[in-house]
Amino acid sequence: MKLKDALQIEKTIPNATPKFRFIDLFAGIGGMRIPFDELGGECVFSSEWDEFAKDTYELNFGHRPEGDITKIAARDIKDHDVLLGGFPCQAFSNAGLKRGFFDTRGTMFFEIQRILAEWRPKMFLLENVKQLRGHDKGRTLETILSILNGDAPPIPDDIPMSLEARKSLQKKLNYDVDFKVLSATEFGVPQRRERVYIVGFDRDHYGNVDASVVFANLEQREAVTRLSDALEPEGSNEVAKYTISDRLWEGLIRRMARHESKGNGFGHKVFGSNDGYCNTITSRYYKDGREILIDQSHMGLNPRRLTPRECARIQGFPDWFDLSACSDTQLYRQFGNSVSVPVIRSIATSMLKLSNRLEAGNNKVAVG
Numbered sequence: 001m002k003l004k005d006a007l008q009i010e011k012t013i014p015n016a017t018p019k020f021r022f023i024d025l026f027a028g029i030g031g032m033r034i035p036f037d038e039l040g041g042e043c044v045f046s047s048e049w050d051e052f053a054k055d056t057y058e059l060n061f062g063h064r065p066e067g068d069i070t071k072i073a074a075r076d077i078k079d080h081d082v083l084l085g086g087f088p089c090q091a092f093s094n095a096g097l098k099r100g101f102f103d104t105r106g107t108m109f110f111e112i113q114r115i116l117a118e119w120r121p122k123m124f125l126l127e128n129v130k131q132l133r134g135h136d137k138g139r140t141l142e143t144i145l146s147i148l149n150g151d152a153p154p155i156p157d158d159i160p161m162s163l164e165a166r167k168s169l170q171k172k173l174n175y176d177v178d179f180k181v182l183s184a185t186e187f188g189v190p191q192r193r194e195r196v197y198i199v200g201f202d203r204d205h206y207g208n209v210d211a212s213v214v215f216a217n218l219e220q221r222e223a224v225t226r227l228s229d230a231l232e233p234e235g236s237n238e239v240a241k242y243t244i245s246d247r248l249w250e251g252l253i254r255r256m257a258r259h260e261s262k263g264n265g266f267g268h269k270v271f272g273s274n275d276g277y278c279n280t281i282t283s284r285y286y287k288d289g290r291e292i293l294i295d296q297s298h299m300g301l302n303p304r305r306l307t308p309r310e311c312a313r314i315q316g317f318p319d320w321f322d323l324s325a326c327s328d329t330q331l332y333r334q335f336g337n338s339v340s341v342p343v344i345r346s347i348a349t350s351m352l353k354l355s356n357r358l359e360a361g362n363n364k365v366a367v368g
């Protein structure tokens with residue numbers, strides 16, 4: 001699907017008889033749930049502790065997420081078929097300290113594990129930064145996968161986690177899991193954003209299941225797009241106030257020259273509307289916007305930041321998504337933390353297809 005079409009997808013009206021029930025953990029502004037709503041699911045629980053993200057979520061989905069997941073007992077969550085979790089990634093990202101499981105943000109995985117152990121949903125989809133794959137020479141991801149698989153070695157006592165999580169490690173999970181690093185640009189999204197996606201299917205429920213079929217059968221790969229598909233018209237009222245000041249622009253140029261002379265990258269880039277994609281939007285975008293600036297030199301102007309609506313589009317959020325709950329600063333953080341909706345849409349569709357095929361009794365999971 002082309003970005004322009006994806007942006008026009010209409011908001012889902014909740015179905016009186018939902019096809020499946022799901023929960024939305026580390027929900028942010030709900031980027032992961034949009035495709036699962038579209039596919040006829042009912043969200044029965046969501047959790048997010050940032051009050052501003054909750055405001056945007058509530059405005060768009062009609063209910064306010066519960067707060068800190070570490071304070072919510074697994075049995076207080078409703079039964080569900082699918083678990084979604086874009087768990088915090090600072091501990092694994094380049095920007096963080098790379099402390100992984102020893103950082104409380106890294107241990108948020110164990111919050112997911114204890115909820116899986118309690119409810120054993122049929123499927124799950126997890127999302128994280130690409131660096132998770134290489135973190136601690138691949139051991140962190142390997143540990144995560146083996147816990148989900150049910151064949152993990154004992155987790156050392158000094159890895160911080162809640163008592164409930166520690167206890168639930170005794171209940172072995174039995175998911176067939178697979179992961180893949182996917183680039184948003186292959187899904188019609190004009191942004192270079194690579195993320196690790198992990199899917200799992202419960203063998204106790206499905207029997208013979210091969211989770212890798214999900215990634216083998218993704219639709220919409222290689223959809224070509226242009227940054228201009230996400231941008232407001234040049235010189236329009238919407239963009240006028242986002243032109244950066246002379247002071248900031250001169251500062252960025254000076255800092256870039258300094259970094260270049262030392263052979264370092266600086267991460268500042270000016271994009272033209274004909275470019276196919278821009279850099280990754282991060283949660284720091286509100287600071288100086290340096291990672292993505294839009295060229296306006298042909299109009300004799302300094303570059304400009306993206307507008308919040310353009311950030312939404314660059315993440316593939318449909319245009320019905322209402323941005324009016326928060327300030328620009330909060331919106332930039334929210335979209336930087338969020339997901340590329342078309343990538344999730346493609347994975348979600350493939351997950352549901354595989355599940356339906358297996359539920360219909362065709363246990364021969366063919367690829368292609």
Ligand SMILES: C[S@@+](CC[C@H](N)C(=O)[O-])C[C@H]1O[C@@H](n2cnc3c(N)ncnc32)[C@H](O)[C@@H]1O
Pocket residue numbers: 026027028029030031032047048049050053067068069070086087088089108334337338339
């Ligand atoms: C990587 S973001 C996920 C964003 C989400 N997928 C979206 O589409 O917006 C992780 C989110 O987890 C939230 N979070 C971190 N720790 C939490 C906790 N203990 N309880 C609830 N939410 C938490 C953060 O505020 C952040 O919004």
